[in-house]
Amino acid sequence: xxTLAIVLVVGLTLFTxxxxxxxxxxxxxxxxxxxxxxxxxxxxxxxxxxxxxLSAASFLGVAGAIxxxxxxGIWYAAGFAGGFMLVVLFIAxxxxxxxxxxxxDFAFGRFGSSRIRLITVIAVLLTSLxxxxxxxxxxxxxxxxxxxxxxxxxxxxTSGVVVVAAIIAxxxxxxxxxxxxxxxxxxxxxxxxxxxxxxIFAFGxxxxxxxxxxxxxxxxxxxxxxxxxxxxxxPDDDGVTPYERAAEVMTGEEMVAVDQFIASGADGTIRVAxxxxxxxxxxxxxxxxxxxxxxxxxxxxxMVLALVLGTAGLPHILNRYYTNPSGKAARRSTFWVLIFxxxxxxxxxxxxxxxxxxxxxxxxxxxTINADTVHGLLSKPDQxxxxxxxxxxxxxxxxxxxxGAFAAMFSTxxxxxxxxxxxxxxxxxxxxxxxxxxxAKRVAFxxxxxxxxxxxALLIGLSIPYFGLxxxxxxxxxxxxxxAFSVGASAFVPMLLTGIWWKGTTEKGATAGMVVGLVGALTxxxxxxxxxxxxxxxxxxxxxxxxxxxxxxxxxxLGLLTIVIVSKLDGQLPKNVDRIWxxxxxxxSERYEKQYGLDKVGSMFSKAK
Amino acid sequence: MxxxxxxxxxxxxxxxxxxxxxxxVDTIQSVDIVFRAQxxxxxxxxxxxxxxxxxxxxxxxxxTAWYSVxxxxxFTANYLFVGFFYFLFLWVMAWTYSQQADKLDERLLMMAEExxxxxxxxxxxx
Numbered sequence: 001x002x003t004l005a006i007v008l009v010v011g012l013t014l015f016t017x018x019x020x021x022x023x024x025x026x027x028x029x030x031x032x033x034x035x036x037x038x039x040x041x042x043x044x045x046x047x048x049x050x051x052x053x054l055s056a057a058s059f060l061g062v063a064g065a066i067x068x069x070x071x072x073g074i075w076y077a078a079g080f081a082g083g084f085m086l087v088v089l090f091i092a093x094x095x096x097x098x099x100x101x102x103x104x105d106f107a108f109g110r111f112g113s114s115r116i117r118l119i120t121v122i123a124v125l126l127t128s129l130x131x132x133x134x135x136x137x138x139x140x141x142x143x144x145x146x147x148x149x150x151x152x153x154x155x156x157x158t159s160g161v162v163v164v165a166a167i168i169a170x171x172x173x174x175x176x177x178x179x180x181x182x183x184x185x186x187x188x189x190x191x192x193x194x195x196x197x198x199x200i201f202a203f204g205x206x207x208x209x210x211x212x213x214x215x216x217x218x219x220x221x222x223x224x225x226x227x228x229x230x231x232x233x234x235p236d237d238d239g240v241t242p243y244e245r246a247a248e249v250m251t252g253e254e255m256v257a258v259d260q261f262i263a264s265g266a267d268g269t270i271r272v273a274x275x276x277x278x279x280x281x282x283x284x285x286x287x288x289x290x291x292x293x294x295x296x297x298x299x300x301x302x303m304v305l306a307l308v309l310g311t312a313g314l315p316h317i318l319n320r321y322y323t324n325p326s327g328k329a330a331r332r333s334t335f336w337v338l339i340f341x342x343x344x345x346x347x348x349x350x351x352x353x354x355x356x357x358x359x360x361x362x363x364x365x366x367x368t369i370n371a372d373t374v375h376g377l378l379s380k381p382d383q384x385x386x387x388x389x390x391x392x393x394x395x396x397x398x399x400x401x402x403x404g405a406f407a408a409m410f411s412t413x414x415x416x417x418x419x420x421x422x423x424x425x426x427x428x429x430x431x432x433x434x435x436x437x438x439x440a441k442r443v444a445f446x447x448x449x450x451x452x453x454x455x456x457a458l459l460i461g462l463s464i465p466y467f468g469l470x471x472x473x474x475x476x477x478x479x480x481x482x483x484a485f486s487v488g489a490s491a492f493v494p495m496l497l498t499g500i501w502w503k504g505t506t507e508k509g510a511t512a513g514m515v516v517g518l519v520g521a522l523t524x525x526x527x528x529x530x531x532x533x534x535x536x537x538x539x540x541x542x543x544x545x546x547x548x549x550x551x552x553x554x555x556x557x558l559g560l561l562t563i564v565i566v567s568k569l570d571g572q573l574p575k576n577v578d579r580i581w582x583x584x585x586x587x588x589s590e591r592y593e594k595q596y597g598l599d600k601v602g603s604m605f606s607k608a609k
Numbered sequence: 610m611x612x613x614x615x616x617x618x619x620x621x622x623x624x625x626x627x628x629x630x631x632x633x634v635d636t637i638q639s640v641d642i643v644f645r646a647q648x649x650x651x652x653x654x655x656x657x658x659x660x661x662x663x664x665x666x667x668x669x670x671x672x673t674a675w676y677s678v679x680x681x682x683x684f685t686a687n688y689l690f691v692g693f694f695y696f697l698f699l700w701v702m703a704w705t706y707s708q709q710a711d712k713l714d715e716r717l718l719m720m721a722e723e724x725x726x727x728x729x730x731x732x733x734x735x
């Protein structure tokens with residue numbers, strides 16, 4: 001058990017709860033609870049959006065992906081950052097000018113139908129649940145590494161999921177959007193602090209970027225994989241066994257352990273190292289500085305498009321733009337987000353490369369770390385950040401990094417809970433169930449919705465190992481994040497882009513496009529899961545569809561095309577389409593607010609009337 | 610749509626040809642003119658963004674010198690661009706776009722003031 005690290009994580013948790021209790025006094029109305037009173041300035045909102053966006057997948061996963069895959073891992077980071085370009089160019093400012101609470105509000109206001117509002121609510125809930133799943137899984141696995149044992153009779157994984165779900169449910173329901181915003185700002189800067197510290201310590205340890213990159217690119221990337229004794233001697237399609245591939249890489253001493261494992265006839269598996277192959281240019285070696293370790297030619301394109309389009313379809317990110325005081329501030333927020341996450345991801349690229357040499361040399365010198373290793377490599381690349389923290393700065397730095405991992409989960413799940421609660425509380429309860437509800441009742445319903453969704457997140461986290469998904473996917477966190485991006489990109493982005501930029505979009509067109517995109521993405525994702533679990537094979541149409549890793553490449557254009565075709569055939573524009581147009585693209589409201597100082601920021605802590 | 614009253618305390622009036630917030634007026638004509646300019650700006654930047662972004666995997670697939678020739682230390686052009694210059698490209702794009710979009714907002718402001726002044730002159734203020 002890492003006592004100092006646990007103390008720092010507990011400290012972060014107590015601070016988070018304290019901040020939420022502090023912000024409670026400033027939350028009285030639904031605008032406060034869901035939108036922080038629309039008083040969040042560009043810099044503060046950019047910090048909160050960055051905290052919201054940088055989940056465990058970014059903090060632990062991106063550096064780990066670069067450590068394991070080199071340039072293809074960096075391409076993953078570039079896709080994450082590039083998504084905000086689409087947001088700033090096409091969505092941020094018009095969405096804020098429309099001046100509502102949620103994406104579903106936009107759909108209703110733009111197209112004037114309850115049907116599209118309710119479909120949007122369903123899509124928001126599904127996207128949020130898909131995104132919560134990897135965060136809760138990350139909570140369980142991080143607890144396993146950090147604490148190593150369970151509490152109250154639960155195992156370590158379950159303890160992590162339960163504790164994190166309980167903390168987030170409490171702080172979001174107490175603090176609402178103001179508390180969540182303050183927490184996300186703090187949590188982002190903690191993440192950035194942890195990342196920068198690891199980078200500084202790496203350079204202090206003698207890391208030389210160009211020279212290390214040159215050294216690590218002299219021979220192919222080495223990966224690790226666990227095999228049973230029987231699997232080690234089964235030849236692959238090239239007639240080479242995993243044992244023979246391991247012998248090319250591992251030392252004689254390391255192979256002795258493998259031989260002993262095979263000779264013992266023991267059950268279970270042993271992890272071995274082997275040279276990776278180049279999926280993009282099979283005739284070349286898979287080098288750290290070249291593409292091809294992770295993605296073939298098709299996936300080089302489809303992965304980045306999935307991440308770029310998916311970012312613009314994440315409801316918990318889009319909702320944050322309503323907290324800005326103006327469309328101009330929304331644009332400026334996105335610019336700062338690009339700066340923040342760009343610097344963060346550049347840091348990840350340095351950490352991913354530096355980790356290779358530092359960990360290998362540390363282990364070669366007889367050092368030990370609290371993580372499984374083979375041939376000087378981490379068995380689980382997602383453990384790179386805490387492992388590097390431990391080597392470079394001892395328990396202190398490991399504690400700061402571990403607290404960063406929890407901060408990443410807290411901030412992202414907090415944003416997702418607010419998005420899900422606002423979809424149910426604001427878009428369903430306030431609009432259809434109890435239209436005359438008092439402010440107190442509305443806020444109370446929002447808090448109940450937060451608690452309910454935290455319960456759902458808890459169940460999802462616990463069900464992942466139950467259904468064997470953690471065994472079916474080698475990089476489950478990254479995979480599940482991709483699913484969330486795919487659902488959001490397929491359901492929302494075609495509707496948002498056409499709703500904002502094409503006056504001819506009709507309600508029937510937008511509804512049809514959303515349904516086609518949503519159902520298409522869900523179908524491909526579930527077929528992919530069934531294929532990984534061995535329920536369906538790889539042959540035939542089902543097998544082909546199930547093998548698509550990034551459904552957005554098909555479902556986004558399909559949704560867009562559906563909107564255009566159905567709108568053209570339908571031709572029934574909303575009666576007040578010109579007025580809606582002036583609301584999306586006009587600025588009279590903002591000019592009025594500016595004249596009377598209503599656009600001022602910095603009063604997030606004023607008590608609501 | 611009534612939620613707009615949460616942040617606009619003025620009486621919002623208007624019809625399908627104009628919207629008034631206090632003394633500030635948007636007309637469908639002025640908004641349409643600025644919308645077209647805004648659309649041109651956003652889609653031009655969007656085209657550049659997608660062209661540059663998709664040229665990276667295209668070069669990774671087809672341009673050997675891009676991904677295999679070291680140009681500084683162990684850096685290939687591909688690695689250097691994706692690991693650093695791509696982020697710089699995003700920052701410059703976002704900043705210049707925001708500046709130009711702000712100017713368009715100001716253009717709408719000037720147009721609106723002219724329209725309001727003309728309406729006062731003609732004595733047809735509603």
